[in-house]
Amino acid sequence: MATPFREILRTKSFVVTTEVGPDKGSNVSKAIEHIGLLKDKVDGLNVTDNQSSVMRYPSLGTCLLIKEHGGEPVLQVTCRDRNRLAIQADLLFAYSRGISNVLCLTGDSIDVGDHKEAKQVFDLDSVQLIHLVHTLNSGKDMAGNELSGGIDFCIGTSASPSSDPLEPQLIKVEKKLKAGVSFIQTQAVYELDELKRFAEFVRKMDEEVKILAGIVPVIGVKMAAYMNENVPGIFIPQRLIDELAEAPKGTGVSKGIEISARMIRQLKEERICDGVHIMFIGREERVPEILEAAGLL
Numbered sequence: 001m002a003t004p005f006r007e008i009l010r011t012k013s014f015v016v017t018t019e020v021g022p023d024k025g026s027n028v029s030k031a032i033e034h035i036g037l038l039k040d041k042v043d044g045l046n047v048t049d050n051q052s053s054v055m056r057y058p059s060l061g062t063c064l065l066i067k068e069h070g071g072e073p074v075l076q077v078t079c080r081d082r083n084r085l086a087i088q089a090d091l092l093f094a095y096s097r098g099i100s101n102v103l104c105l106t107g108d109s110i111d112v113g114d115h116k117e118a119k120q121v122f123d124l125d126s127v128q129l130i131h132l133v134h135t136l137n138s139g140k141d142m143a144g145n146e147l148s149g150g151i152d153f154c155i156g157t158s159a160s161p162s163s164d165p166l167e168p169q170l171i172k173v174e175k176k177l178k179a180g181v182s183f184i185q186t187q188a189v190y191e192l193d194e195l196k197r198f199a200e201f202v203r204k205m206d207e208e209v210k211i212l213a214g215i216v217p218v219i220g221v222k223m224a225a226y227m228n229e230n231v232p233g234i235f236i237p238q239r240l241i242d243e244l245a246e247a248p249k250g251t252g253v254s255k256g257i258e259i260s261a262r263m264i265r266q267l268k269e270e271r272i273c274d275g276v277h278i279m280f281i282g283r284e285e286r287v288p289e290i291l292e293a294a295g296l297l
Helices: 005-011 029-038 059-068 084-096 126-137 167-179 192-205 221-230 238-245 252-269 284-293
Strands: 015-019 044-047 073-078 101-105 154-159 183-188 210-215 275-278
Touching (some): 015 210, 029 284, 059 073, 073 084, 167 192, 192 252, 210 252, 221 238, 252 275
Parallel strands (some): 210 275
16 A cells, blocks of 8 residues: 555655656556556656646546555646536545545646637636635535535645746745645756745745655757747756757657756755656656666666
8 A cells, every 4th residue: 555645745855756647538558557657666646637728537537546556646636627616526536535635726728728619617726726625624615514524635736936937926835835735846847046946935934845846858959949938937948958959869758868867866965855746748657767867766
């Protein structure tokens, strides 16, 4: 049986999580394969919730698969697709099935996804969602009604240390910290000085909150350019782009793994943060290579 994530956050000096990306369809064989490969190598398996507003197999369904196969799931919940009734019902169901970790997110705009005619909900934002989970943890629903059977979620949220300007991001992070979270999972970080400043800000407010740095391997110059131009809150510095450009043809993935592992080693050795969250989207089977190169296996 997997160690509860709350206990991992409390006792482990460097926490490692990664993502299991749901497929677009009912065939879950690839997800099950990735769960089997990763569940004993990381401390938690995080499941995206219609990431980038693209319809996929649900986060809740994949978290159930993780639980069934002996892993420790982290349920992502966005406010984009559900109102407060549906969110509360999903959380009650998740907890009743042994899922006790939740990452609270506002969610990407419908405009960036594959169902542009869909109606956005956004009944709540991520800060209100954190409050919602605390309310359920207290034994009541958002309307003040008593719940039959208690729940106790470990609550996390996200942040973007590379946002430009940074001030609006820090204001929102402050609200999330005051609402009460156990961990912050950041967007992809490539400039460690930015992460250091962010970590200092968080620790001044709450030194108990664990910071997991987002690691997204960049496998080529084109990917780097696309992310810099199209992904808010992410900045890949020119020195890394130059390093990717100098890599021999056909070695982009290996170079991306090398760069990511190097960053993880530095994060751990310099104690810049409390762990990492690795997002190797579409290449989950290669996450163990990053872990091994970083000295985490």
